[in-house]
Amino acid sequence: MVQPRFVRPTPSSPSSGAGEPNSSNLYAANCGPAVGLSHDAIAAAFCAFGEVNGVYPADESGVRVIVSFADPFSAKSALEALSGRPCPDLGGRTLHIRYSLLQLPSQVNECVPVSLSSSDLNIPGLFLLPDFVNAEEEKQLLAAVDTQPWIGLAKRRVQHYGYEFCYGTRNVDTKNHLGELPPFVSPVLERISLFPNLDYDPASLKLDQLTVNEYPSGVGLSPHIDTHSAFEDCIFSLSLAGPCIMEFRRYSASTWKVASTTTDEEEKPDTSTCIKKALYLPPRSMLLLSGEARYAWNHYIPHHKIDKVKDKVIRRSPRRVSFTLRKVRNHPCRCEFPQYCDSQQQT
Ligand SMILES: O=C(O)CCC(=O)C(=O)O
């Protein structure tokens, strides 16, 4: 079953007379299966305020959920009664609750024209190389990862090599080196060193972290900028098995916030001040995000089963596997985009 999608309300979201979002859905942080509270237990605690239609994971952390009520009045009562106070029915945990909005499919499918070439997007530092690996190499890479154990997230599966990527903090633990990258990626690493336009700090190119993502059809990735303090400038992503659309968004007034990148509950800064561009990533292509593309633009894979590319309708294949290769950063980031940079954020 496809899980409904929820987004954070913005100032322009429809609201009730009191200026609150007129929503039946609540986002609740600090409860969930990862702290021993099942969705059923959470539903039981919230149903004291009205009929609960469902409890869903808000993201992959296991400690943030969406509670969906049958009506907005129940949601309002629950929010007022439970937010910021220890909840005896939920092990005495203090929940942090706010409204959440159901995102309708028509809103998901906003039409951003999709380009086939990275140069059409005119985003400095963004490069797409089609046919980076051939069909035989693709087969071998897929076979290699399929012999390794997968970690199941809410909607997709992942593997981490070199350093584990932690979805709670969107960072890596630099003290926990898992070992060298596996031999099956060596040919890819070799070819990366021949990548055109690689006029970068060589430190940025000693790639030592690999995350393999496996997306079933219709599953995407929330908009995010890879945490500046976690990884160096160059981020490479190899697409295998199936295509996808990657959308790039530049928000005019954005600040770095961990919450905005950890959650499947897609945070929506005011999209009226956001430039959107989209690129088709064919299987076997390599994408490089660097400079402005890496530091200032959110990248996003829409959660669609069908994408429109030029005049063609393209159905996502049952599986897309990506290899994201990065270099873990061991010093603060000093990029030219402090407004998006956790290392340079004034708190
Ligand atoms: O699947 C991809 O190509 C992108 C993955 C990604 O953005 C990430 O792991 O941060």
Ligand SMILES: [Fe+2]
């Ligand atoms: Fe990313």
